[in-house]
Amino acid sequence: MKKFLLMLLFTAQFSDSLLYCAKLDISADSLFSLKTYSNLIDKNKNYDLTYINQNSSLNFTVKNIALEDTDNSFMDISLGLKFFSIDDSSKTINSAYISSINNFYDNKSSVFFPDKAYIKIYNFLFNDVVATFGRQPYTLSKGVVVSDNGRGFDGIKVDILNKFYIDDISLFYFRPYQMFNGISKVYDNLFGLSLKKSFGDGVWNIYSVINTNSDITNDISFNAEKTNKQFYGISYVLDRNDISYFSELAFEKGSSDDITGKRIDNNGYAILTGANWKMTLPIFKKVNTRFTRLNSSGNPSNSGFTENKAFYSPYSKRYNGYERDGLGSIYSAGIFDVSKTSDTLNGMPDGLSGLCVNNLGIDFYYKGTFSIDFFDYKANKSVILGPKILGSEIDLKYSFVFGKRAMFSITYATFNPNGLLKQGKSDLKSTNLFSVNIKASF
Template identity: 40%
Template sequence: MKYLILTLIFILSPRAWALKLELNAGVDADIRSYDNLIYKNKQKDFSYHSDNTYINFVIKQIVLEKAENSKMDVFVGIKNVGVDKTSSTVNSAYLNENLSFYPQINSPFINQAYAKVYNFYKEGINAYFGKQSYTLGQGIVLSDCGRGFDGLRFDFTDYLGINSAETFIFRDTNKQDNIYKIYGLNIQQNGFDGTWQAYFLNQKRSGAAEEINLSAENSNKNFAGIRYFTSKNQLAFDGEYVIQSGSSDEVLTGNKVKYKGYAFLLKGQWKQNMPLLGPTRTRLSYGKSSGDSGSNAKENKAFYADLGYRYDGVNRSGFGQIFSASLYDVFRTSDTANGLPSGISGLNIINFGFDWPYKKMLFSVDYIGFRAAENISNPGTFKIGTEIDIKAEYKLGEKFSLFAVYAYFNPDSALGSLKTVKMTSLAIKAKF
């Protein structure tokens, strides 16, 4: 808290106001109610309200007197992730992992505090020092999820014939106090009417942690990915493929286990005019991650990224309003690393969506199907379930929206004999 107070004192001081100061803020708040929410082999009703708010201060164009043609911006971001403090909420297995991801709940914390130095060392090179927000590609392998990474980053523009490149060193800590050291290189190059992105990421984790079908310590993972994205006329496409390698030590035996996984995500959308409806948009996504069959104790083929994108405040974010799946984990249906019943790993996900704007409204319908890649506990049983999401958005200008969502998830054989899960929510989003 003392760092927050000192930051505000500096920002509000006359010296700071003598410079160019920009502010932006946002509020996301929702009320959710679930029927038959799944946890292990039990189901129960559950309701809560949450909020995700932020305010960012940017002090711009600070002149660096001893550096030719170089200036500096200072960014400070303050975030609050809140949830109602009922015992059923605080002790909920569904929310426990989400809540523990952030340094504190129902109290503001600094999620960004960094300096950006323009033309660092030479023109075309920018440097970022401190706690900063960052997502690599589509977020399959790396995203701070609004919490911020400590470290430094350099970006290069039109350097050595490359349109843009960046290298970074980050540090992060999870709820078990495992320390992550992250090293990465990311290159972007325009070509074939779009943009190509290639990256390499090395992630070292101290201590022991549960992974898919593995209790691992001294983890050393590598992720190599390639992405292509484009938007032209009525069409847009975004595709990304990632290979996972590296190794860790199995906790009980000390044996070395090699990672050999992969994942990919393809997303497309196209706009068209339809009779009676007018302008509409159709969306199609297909994603897959490899699973582990358990046939080789010295290898783990289940793709799993500890620090991939999965949280948006208290709520998970992913495929499905209820299932909220990334390519390799889902909302907490069990105590496993990926949230699925023990023995299940890898996901095949297909998402078909349709958007219809009407005056100030936007109506959306999504169908999402989930299937496991491997199931050690029940071989041959791969169907996880399907979900239907229906959403209505009402826009009050460009910066304020109201949302109403109704969703239902039908569990299939891989989850056992369970009732349909239903969810209704009301939400607001504002930014200024």
């Protein structure tokens, strides 16, 4: 890796014959967080947790490298390095809250790895065809079905631009891996087709993704020894000065064989919708308000079924370093899972699957930004009698910037467990979070 980096820098600076009009772009960012949780939930008990988390990246890209003996082809070469770390005490990495994230990063409390190492060729074979080879960051639409979650995907992506009345026809093949029971790596084949078209003020995206493997993997409510899933989705994104809107709908089809060889058909769905709009209030002047709703399907039974209705993609957007990327600073709901309060795949009590999450938020501006967010969490399906309520959360955050490249923020959040999460556990207390964060970039 060091030799590759030195060659990259040397080539960018000294080889004029190879790099006609080429330029070197360098960017970096670093996030430092100190987090203190009180009364985190692990099944029927509470525990406290304090840790320091770091999330840093450094990117080098040599752009516009001319390719000799071609009409008008050129290329970019990019290398990106990431460093994630968290306290390596057994209390931290073995806690219910952190364990699934630690498994995602191969059970290491600190990782330093390339998330980018690719060659991108413009006008590849034909005009307006862009081909990217190697490890590359990729998130499909809003990440309901596919996201590299900051690790990068090894593979090939080809973009055909402005043909057949479509803005971008994208085809890809990636070979990522998932962890089975947090122990062994299982490599998947991801094939995809994505069509983007601007229409009116927004952009539509229609896609199809195939996920196959022939190894034992985890799924909601069962383990599969062979997987052949198909995902079909459509999304719409609108971004204007005072209002932005996004919506993504995905269906899960195909089939999986469980460890007994029984075929189980997949029939799930997930919907993610959100909006932001700016307005002026008499007292507070300018404010920013937002709404997000997540709804994913679940299984009405835990065993004996031949149709799996619980939406599950192992590559949905869930992580950003050693932090979950979801709705809420504590419970942090993803497309199908939440921060772990039990040892199930989706983090919810056994017998629950699917999610229904609503978020309302508002930002006030005074020498910084003061944000208030409310989250309501419910399970979509339960094999247990009773209300499907999981709890609610309130997040308070104050942030301000130092110039254009640094930001400091303080967050206080409280999660109140309720319904099935607290059923038979009257001693469970509300979880509280206090965090201090500073982020810098150039």
